[in-house]
Amino acid sequence: MSHPFDDAVRLAWQGGHAFAGHTHPAWANMVGPYGGITAAVAVQALMQHPECLGEPLALTINYPVALSTGPFELRAVPVRTNRSTQHWTLELLQQSQGQAQVMMTATAVTALRRDTWRANDLPMPAVQPPEEAAPIVLFDTVEWVRRYDMRLVQGAIPEVLDDRGEDSLTQLWLRDQPARPLDLPALAAMADAFYPRVWLRRARLVPAGTVSLTIYFHAGSQELAEQGSQYLLGQARAQDFRHGFFDQTAQLWSRSGLLLATAHQIVYYKE
Amino acid sequence: MSHPFDDAVRLAWQGGHAFAGHTHPAWANMVGPYGGITAAVAVQALMQHPECLGEPLALTINYPVALSTGPFELRAVPVRTNRSTQHWTLELLQQSQGQAQVMMTATAVTALRRDTWRANDLPMPAVQPPEEAAPIVLFDTVEWVRRYDMRLVQGAIPEVLDDRGEDSLTQLWLRDQPARPLDLPALAAMADAFYPRVWLRRARLVPAGTVSLTIYFHAGSQELAEQGSQYLLGQARAQDFRHGFFDQTAQLWSRSGLLLATAHQIVYYKE
Numbered sequence: 310m311s312h313p314f315d316d317a318v319r320l321a322w323q324g325g326h327a328f329a330g331h332t333h334p335a336w337a338n339m340v341g342p343y344g345g346i347t348a349a350v351a352v353q354a355l356m357q358h359p360e361c362l363g364e365p366l367a368l369t370i371n372y373p374v375a376l377s378t379g380p381f382e383l384r385a386v387p388v389r390t391n392r393s394t395q396h397w398t399l400e401l402l403q404q405s406q407g408q409a410q411v412m413m414t415a416t417a418v419t420a421l422r423r424d425t426w427r428a429n430d431l432p433m434p435a436v437q438p439p440e441e442a443a444p445i446v447l448f449d450t451v452e453w454v455r456r457y458d459m460r461l462v463q464g465a466i467p468e469v470l471d472d473r474g475e476d477s478l479t480q481l482w483l484r485d486q487p488a489r490p491l492d493l494p495a496l497a498a499m500a501d502a503f504y505p506r507v508w509l510r511r512a513r514l515v516p517a518g519t520v521s522l523t524i525y526f527h528a529g530s531q532e533l534a535e536q537g538s539q540y541l542l543g544q545a546r547a548q549d550f551r552h553g554f555f556d557q558t559a560q561l562w563s564r565s566g567l568l569l570a571t572a573h574q575i576v577y578y579k580e
Numbered sequence: 581m582s583h584p585f586d587d588a589v590r591l592a593w594q595g596g597h598a599f600a601g602h603t604h605p606a607w608a609n610m611v612g613p614y615g616g617i618t619a620a621v622a623v624q625a626l627m628q629h630p631e632c633l634g635e636p637l638a639l640t641i642n643y644p645v646a647l648s649t650g651p652f653e654l655r656a657v658p659v660r661t662n663r664s665t666q667h668w669t670l671e672l673l674q675q676s677q678g679q680a681q682v683m684m685t686a687t688a689v690t691a692l693r694r695d696t697w698r699a700n701d702l703p704m705p706a707v708q709p710p711e712e713a714a715p716i717v718l719f720d721t722v723e724w725v726r727r728y729d730m731r732l733v734q735g736a737i738p739e740v741l742d743d744r745g746e747d748s749l750t751q752l753w754l755r756d757q758p759a760r761p762l763d764l765p766a767l768a769a770m771a772d773a774f775y776p777r778v779w780l781r782r783a784r785l786v787p788a789g790t791v792s793l794t795i796y797f798h799a800g801s802q803e804l805a806e807q808g809s810q811y812l813l814g815q816a817r818a819q820d821f822r823h824g825f826f827d828q829t830a831q832l833w834s835r836s837g838l839l840l841a842t843a844h845q846i847v848y849y850k851e
Contacts, residue, residue, distance in 0.1 A: 366825060367792045367846050369640035371687050373660035373667040388671075388682045389644035393824070394791060394848070396644040398669065398685055400659075411659045414669055416642050416685050418791055418846070422823035425851055428781055430748045431819040477701045510699055520665060520689055521638045523794045525827045525846045527820045548702040548831070549798045549839040552693035553664070554637060556796045556842055558829065560819070568820040571827055573844040575638050575689070575796045577665070580696055 313456060314485055317346050318353040318494050320383065328354045328383040332376055336453045341375025343453035344519045345501030349494040351399055351415050354385040356493065361387070362395040363421040364530060365493050369523040370399075370415040377403050381412065393421045422529045431571075433562040436462045439482035439540040447504055457502060458486040460540065466504060467512040474512035477547035477557070479503055488538035493530060499561055500524045500572040503545035506557045507578045510547055515579050520554070522574040528567065539564045553578060584727060585756055588617050589624040589765050591654065599625045599654045603647055607724045612646025614724035615790045616772030620765040622670055622686050625656040627764065632658070633666040634692040635801060636764050640794040641670075641686040648674050652683065664692045693800045702842075704833040707733045710753035710811040718775055728773060729757040731811065737775060738783040745783035748818035748828070750774055759809035764801060770832055771795045771843040774816035777828045778849045781818055786850050791825070793845040799838065810835045824849060 317333035336346040348370050355365050382402045389396045401413035436442075442460035464479030483502055485495060505517035545559040559572040588604035607617040619641050626636050653673045660667045672684035707713075713731035735750030754773055756766060776788035816830040830843040 367642075369687060369792070369794060371638075371667050371689060373662060373665070388685060391644060394644070396642050396682075396685055411667075414659060414667055414687050416640060416687055416792070418642060420791075420825065422825075425824045425849070426782060426786075426821065427823075428821045429819075430777075430781065430817060430821075506701075510701065511697060515697075520691075521640070521687070521794075523640060523792075523844060525825075525844075527822050527825075527827070529823065546701060548700075548842050550697065550699045550701075551798050552698075552800065553696045554691065554693075554796075554798075556798070558844075571819050571844075573794060573796075573829075573842075578696070 312487065312489050314489055314495060318349050320350065320353055320357055322357060326384050326386045328357065328385065329380065330383055331380045332378050334452065335456060338451050338453055343501070344372055344522060345498035346453065347376065347401070347413060348501060348522060348524065349498040350383060351417065352494045352497045354383050354399065355397060355417055355419055358385050361419055362390055363419045365417060365526050366420040367418040367523070367525050368415060368497065369521065370413060371521045372413060372519055374412055376412050379403065395419045429568055431560060431568060433542055433566040434480060434544065436480055436542065442482055456486055457483050459483045464509055466508055470513050472511060472513050474510045477506040477510040479509065480542065480544045482540040483543055484538055484540045490538055491533040491536045493526060493533065496526065496533060496561065496570050497524055499541060499543065500559055500570050502543060503557065503559055505576055505578065506545065506547035507550060507555055510550065517576055517578040520575050520577050522572065524570055524572045526570050528569045532567065533569065536563050541569065583758065583760050585760055585766060589620050591621065591624055591628055593628060597655050597657045599628065599656065600651065601654055602651045603649050605723065606727060609722050609724055614772070615643055615793060616769035617724065618647065618672070618684060619772060619793060619795065620769040621654060622688065623765045623768045625654050625670065626668060626688055626690055629656050632690055633661055634690045636688060636797050637691040638689040638794070638796050639686060639768065640792065641684060642792045643684060643790055645683055647683050650674065666690045700839055702831060702839055704813055704837040705751060705815065707751055707813065713753055727757060728754050730754045735780055737779055741784050743782060743784050745781045748777040748781040750780065751813065751815045753811040754814055755809055755811045761809055762804040762807045764797060764804065767797065767804060767832065767841050768795055770812060770814065771830055771841050773814060774828065774830055776847055776849065777816065777818035778821060778826055781821065788847055788849040791846050791848050793843065795841055795843045797841050799840040803838065804840065807834050812840065
């Protein structure tokens, strides 16, 4: 039996720049699929494209509308190839009433990673190990949260919804459930695994949805393979809530403290 | 005489989704124009497009190659329009040997801003006022830095280049020079006004260039107009340097402490 993550990101190359895929019920969100799995599908397409130079370095994915359940076509076009970087545009199309509708747009950069001087300016916070953190199910109304084994450090969805939240920081350990060796598509999916910060900061469950998500991959496939299926530490916090939109930044560290990915997203919220 | 910023972002709508523009020598960087002015041009195109819904909310701009000095065509296509958000793809083309070359790709979201619940989770740092901060010219080898009146709080380019930098934080006050009322294109340009963090963190001026830049606009035109031409406080710091790329996050606050924009970029560096 294959892993539900591999089932969800499976793409059939159609020749040229086109890939065929299908939404997967194991990754359903409130409306349409979890945004993180769509980001993973985009990364998968890049890595599977026969012309891909290097590996994903940066991805910005925009969500104009929730995907419909069913098949989709993903187009990933290398628009400019340099010596060590390659620039891509992507779009995801679904048929509706005989017309192809754009359901997602994205740009990406793939790159050859080289050995260079290195430094980290955002050390992993000192928190309790995953074995001592409480297992949580973020909320029980959606399917995708069951695809992760999450251990909460701080910042659960508030139990008392009284408009009196005080901060927007969540820290949690997470890994695929069932366990699966880490790779770039899985890391992309995990970069979106934080519920909308407005629920925490405000202590009120208002409708909210990601509009645009940017992920930078600081690690390549080899470094990720070395993580195996260990827990990652994820952290997310908001910067500003105003005019119906807020942004949240996120980081994912390996258990040994290596910063694997950083992300930034802007999210719609109501009222 | 018109302002050099207005000269640089001037676009002639060609009908459909096409705009004609021209690089401007006042905004030259080491090779090609300053990345921030290209981001400003993209914002200008969105705002000038007759089909634009609302105002820019999010912009991701990718820089595959330095622009050539001369004319360019900018294409800004609204690919999906919702009730309160609109999703765009953009590209900048220049002619070379009779062929149109893609010199920039971008995606953007424009949106109607509404009055909602609001909160800030990233207060402006307490720093000395601009009148007490030292005027600086970041470096004297490029033209664009002269387009800003900058007052340094901390984090100048190190004078001693000994590979012994310790942190990556720069804070500075900035405004257009000569003064100009703040608007969304100008705010986009300022979001890139921080020199590469690797120079500071490493204390070594290695070759570096932005690969991809994402800006979220937390304020609309009206809030920006209320700022007039006052100084903004800008802050940038890196998160991780590895494999020839690092990311830097940035924030811009109004003098009164309103978070106007947040940004995130990934930057190539050598060695």
